Amino acid sequence: MKKILKSSNVNFRPLTDSEKLLLVLLGIVLVIYLSNNFILAPQAEKVSSLKAEVSELNNQVATMDDTLKKKDSIKKEWEMLHREKDEILKNYFPVLDQSQIIYLLNDLIKDDKVKISDFNFDNPAEEAMGEMAVQNMSISVPYIGSYDGTMNIIKSLGASPRRIVIDNLSMDRESDSDLTGSMTLKVYSLEGIAETDPEVIPVKTANGSGEGSLFATYDGYSALASSGGSAGGAISSGSNAAGSTAINDSDYTKVYSLHDFEIRNYSFVPSNEFIKGNAEPSTIKKSGKYSLRFEYNMFAVGEENRAYIDLGSGIDLKFPPDSISMWVNAFGYSPGVLGLRFRTQDGQDIDVVASNGISWLGWSEVEAVPPQDLDLYPLKLTHIYFELPFGRDDIGVLIIDKLQAFYPVNEDSKGNNQPIYDFYVVKPGDTVTDISRQIYGTVAYKNEIMANNSLSAGDMLTVGKILVLVRR
Numbered sequence: 001m002k003k004i005l006k007s008s009n010v011n012f013r014p015l016t017d018s019e020k021l022l023l024v025l026l027g028i029v030l031v032i033y034l035s036n037n038f039i040l041a042p043q044a045e046k047v048s049s050l051k052a053e054v055s056e057l058n059n060q061v062a063t064m065d066d067t068l069k070k071k072d073s074i075k076k077e078w079e080m081l082h083r084e085k086d087e088i089l090k091n092y093f094p095v096l097d098q099s100q101i102i103y104l105l106n107d108l109i110k111d112d113k114v115k116i117s118d119f120n121f122d123n124p125a126e127e128a129m130g131e132m133a134v135q136n137m138s139i140s141v142p143y144i145g146s147y148d149g150t151m152n153i154i155k156s157l158g159a160s161p162r163r164i165v166i167d168n169l170s171m172d173r174e175s176d177s178d179l180t181g182s183m184t185l186k187v188y189s190l191e192g193i194a195e196t197d198p199e200v201i202p203v204k205t206a207n208g209s210g211e212g213s214l215f216a217t218y219d220g221y222s223a224l225a226s227s228g229g230s231a232g233g234a235i236s237s238g239s240n241a242a243g244s245t246a247i248n249d250s251d252y253t254k255v256y257s258l259h260d261f262e263i264r265n266y267s268f269v270p271s272n273e274f275i276k277g278n279a280e281p282s283t284i285k286k287s288g289k290y291s292l293r294f295e296y297n298m299f300a301v302g303e304e305n306r307a308y309i310d311l312g313s314g315i316d317l318k319f320p321p322d323s324i325s326m327w328v329n330a331f332g333y334s335p336g337v338l339g340l341r342f343r344t345q346d347g348q349d350i351d352v353v354a355s356n357g358i359s360w361l362g363w364s365e366v367e368a369v370p371p372q373d374l375d376l377y378p379l380k381l382t383h384i385y386f387e388l389p390f391g392r393d394d395i396g397v398l399i400i401d402k403l404q405a406f407y408p409v410n411e412d413s414k415g416n417n418q419p420i421y422d423f424y425v426v427k428p429g430d431t432v433t434d435i436s437r438q439i440y441g442t443v444a445y446k447n448e449i450m451a452n453n454s455l456s457a458g459d460m461l462t463v464g465k466i467l468v469l470v471r472r
Contacts (some may be wrong), residue, residue, distance in 0.1 A: 005010065010441045011365060019416070022357040025470065026440060028381070029340040035176075037330040047280065048319055058176065059308055060162075062255075069368065077163055081309065082237055083132045091191070092162065092163060092188050092189060092190045093162055093187055093188065093189045094189065094190055094191065095189055095191050096124050096135055096136075096189045096191065096304075098121055099400045101121075101137075101187060102119060102137070103441075104160065104162060104440070105139075105141075105164075105185075106155045106311060107437070107442050108153075108159075108160055108164075108442070109141070109153050109155055109157070109444050110154065110156070112263070113145045113146040113149025113152075114144070114145030114150055114152075114153055115143065115144050115145055116141055116142070116143045116145050117142060118142070118451055119139055119140075119207065120139065120140040120141075120142075121137060121138075121139055121140070122137060122138040122140070123137075123165075124136070124137050125137070126386075127188075130188070133333050134188055134189070134190075134205075135188070135189040135191050136186055136188045136189065137186070137189070138167065138170065138184055138185070138186050139184070139185040139186070139187070140182055140184050140185075141182065141183045141184075141185060142181075142182045142199075143181060143182065143183065144174060144178060144179070144180045144182070145178060145179065146177060146178060146179065147171075147179055150171070150179060150181075152275035154160075154166060154169075154183075157185070159216065162187070162188070163188065163335055164185050164186070164187055165184065165186040165187075165188075166183055166184070166185060167184045167186040168183065168184035169181070169182075169183045169184075170182050170183070191341055198209065203418060207323075211419060215386075221281060232248055238472065249264060255405075255406060256321070256404060256405045256406070256407055256420055256471070257402075257403075257404050258315045258324070258381065258403045258404055258405055259315060259403040260288050260401070260402060261281070261285075261291050261400065261401055261403075262288050264280070264281055265311070265313075266279055266292065266309055266310060266311050267279060267312075267382075268294075268295075268308070268309065268310075268311060269307075269308040269310045269316065270306075270307055270308070271302060271304040271305060271306040271307070271308065271375050272302035272303075272304065272305070273303060274298070274299040274300075274301055275297075275299075275302075275305065275306070275307050276296070276297040276298070277294070277295045277296040277297070277298075277307050278293075278294075278295045278299055279292060279293070279294055279309050280292075280293050280295075281293065282399055283398075283399050284329060284399050286327040286329075286363060286401040286402050287308060287401060287402055291308065291329075291399050291400060291401035291403065292399070292400040293397065293398075293399055294307075294309060294384075294386070294397065294398045294399070294400055295396075295397050296336075296386055296394070296395065296396060296397075296398075296430050298336075298386075298388050298392075298393060298395070299393045299396045300305075300388040300389060300390050300391060300392045300393060300394075301391070304387075305388045305389075305392075306385045306386065306388075307385065307386045307387075307388060308341070308383045308385045309383060309384040309385070309400075310382070310383055311382055311383060312386070314380035314381060314382040315380065315381040315382075315403075316342065316359065316378060316379075316380055317342075317370065317377065317378065317379045317380070317405070318372065318377060318378045319374075319377060319407070320370060320372045320373075320374065320377060321370060321406055321407050322369075322403035322406045322407065322408065323367045323368065323369050323370075323405070323406050324340060324354075324367065324368050324369075324370055324381070324403070324404070324405045324406070325365050325367040325368075325402075325404055325406070326354070326365070326366060326384070326400055326401070326402060326403040326404070327364070327365050327366075327400070327401045327402045328355070328358075328363070328364055328365075328366055328398055328399070328400055329362060329363045329364075329398065329399035329400075329401075329419045330358045330360055330362070330364070330396075330398055331397050331398075332358070332361070332396050333357075333358055333359060333361075334357065334358040334394055334396055335357050335388065335392060335394070336358060336386050336387060336394060337353055337355070337357070337386070337387045337388075338353075338354050338355040338357055338358070338366060338384070338385075338386055338398075339352055339353045339354050339355075339368065339384075339385050339386075339387065340354055340368050340370070340383070340384060340385070341381075341382050341383035341384075341385055342353050342370060342379045342380065342381055342382065343380045343382045344376050344379060349377070349382075350371055350379075351385070352368045352370055352371070353368065354366045354367065354368035354370065358396075358398070366414070370405075373417065384400065385401075407420070415428075419470045419471065420470075421452075421468050421469060421470060421471060422468075422469045422470075422471045422472045423466050423468060423469070424439065424466070424467045424468055424469050425465070425468065426461050426462065426463055426464060426466075426467065427463065430461055430463075431461065432446045432450055432455065432461070433446050434450050435449060435467065435469075437450055439469060440472060445470075448470065449467060452468045452469070452470070453465075453467050453468055
């Protein structure tokens, strides 16, 4: 057994220098092979991919540079398309609101030779126009009158600022001079297709809130005013309709409506990325049909920590009012500052505080005194803002309504109160009737416009002429 074990022993001789060299070379080859396959090749592929990405980004930068060079032409094209869109939208009703349609038809269908007893509205329906389903409503209008009067009404409907289609017209002979028949009108709505102001035609309404009665007194009503006492029955500021003026006997000032928020021409603008919120219409209102619902969610860590309500093109102030007020409905207390931003004609912004903190619940009227330096005017009221101190956070909702200015009563040399006027520059194609409908939503003020501007029937309006219009 011992002999067998001894015979199984293996003796290894030492490696020669050549063998050692070969082993070293083999190791080097293995290292190079592994490095090439697992390090160098992937890195080369990644470098190639990054170069391709850099090339693509350079192409994008070049495309952006070309686009930026065309900025002015793109802006002009955008403005042109925006104007075209506005012109198209003007032809249609934003919603199928019977009150607005009736209000417009009452202005259009006026002829002493035709008698119309009523309007019969069908239920709204959908009509396919290409790939869109457009809302429309049919209106049946029975009439009796002369042929000339009927043709005048048809021409008037054809000149409507909102497109009204005469879908059907029937005529029967009633007598030697009169016709009887019915016309079916069709109006189209952009509801669900385009976002537009839902109330394009101002319809004056009265809101009654008294229990057990269809009618109730307005805010600030007094028996003295209703009986025509010593003050002459003046209306208080709380009763103003949108855009109207009134005399407040308590302080002898004229109340001038700046914004009633019936039209959504405002937007929410944050001062930095940590300010969130929204601005939209609300039916919780102080007057009219709508107010502004202002939502904010703010973390005050920026240099400026404000949530702005951008008032669109701004509200022109040509003379310093004594004060500006707005009604604010608060649902919770807050340390935030509520204020107004004004802008001069040279672009300088002026901020005025209306309320240091929200210290009330429910409705409250807050006031601010705008700049009184006459050299700063004309001014534009451009924003309402809500600001938090640095390092604070807050979340909440405010309802804002009835933004109005208070001016001294305008009196002539005899002590008679005078209205506040606006000015309008005549554009190509304007007529007095069109201007009345455009500014006031009705043709009822065309005679007033003519009287205030010494115009007679048949006078031509020259382009660029400045007309004096009563502000309502």
